[in-house]
Amino acid sequence: MSKRIIIGISGASGVIYGIRMLEMLRAIGGVETHLVMSRYARMNIEIETPYTPQDVEALADEVHNFSNQAASISSGSFKTDGMVIAPCSMKTLSGIVNSASDSLLVRAADVVLKEQRRLVLMPREVPLHVGHCKLLYEAAQLGAVMAPPMPAFYNQPQTIDDLINHSVGRVLDLFDLDTGTLKRWEGLQSQSAKPQENEEADESKTTHKVFGVN
């Protein structure tokens, strides 16, 4: 195994991001995965996906109990390449920012930060109040990478899976892991793809294009 990554799944909407990450890491191989899920993550897996928590656990190399503060990933002496929390609830984000390590999920993230390893959060909430925005800012100041699952459209996604895979693929890029599934932007391919002069200023034309109205 050349890499060891902790995958945390919290109880925000979008648990499929963490699940897909485990699936992709299993598919590319060479990464030892350590999984920790919160209680609400388990509930949301049942609510939002066709998986059971046990199906998700089977995708990881090691599974740690949310309440087990004595797990390997609770100590900085256990070396890892970092951690992703996908998705990250506002509650877990708050715990991380305040080092309120009352669960293994938050403790493992705190350890990753103190050891100056890579912590990538996929925070998910909408809309955001100023308290959420402050937490995002403070987590970034502490060194965490904020990677909210905001879909990209330049790669012309056709399915929900395309949207999920792209967000997950971009996060794995941050660990130098290439899933081989990312449609990467290579620049404009042809002259015709470039906006024509005055096109951007023509509001009615833009509206028609967006909504597909003739």
Ligand SMILES: Cc1cc2nc3c(=O)[nH]c(=O)nc-3n(C[C@H](O)[C@H](O)[C@H](O)COP(=O)(O)O)c2cc1C
């Ligand atoms: C179906 C469902 C969707 C939720 N979506 C979100 C969300 O997108 N963001 C969020 O911060 N909390 C969300 N929550 C609330 C969290 O699950 C709740 O705050 C929980 O205490 C988070 O704990 P955890 O971070 O330990 O998982 C959701 C809860 C449910 C049941």
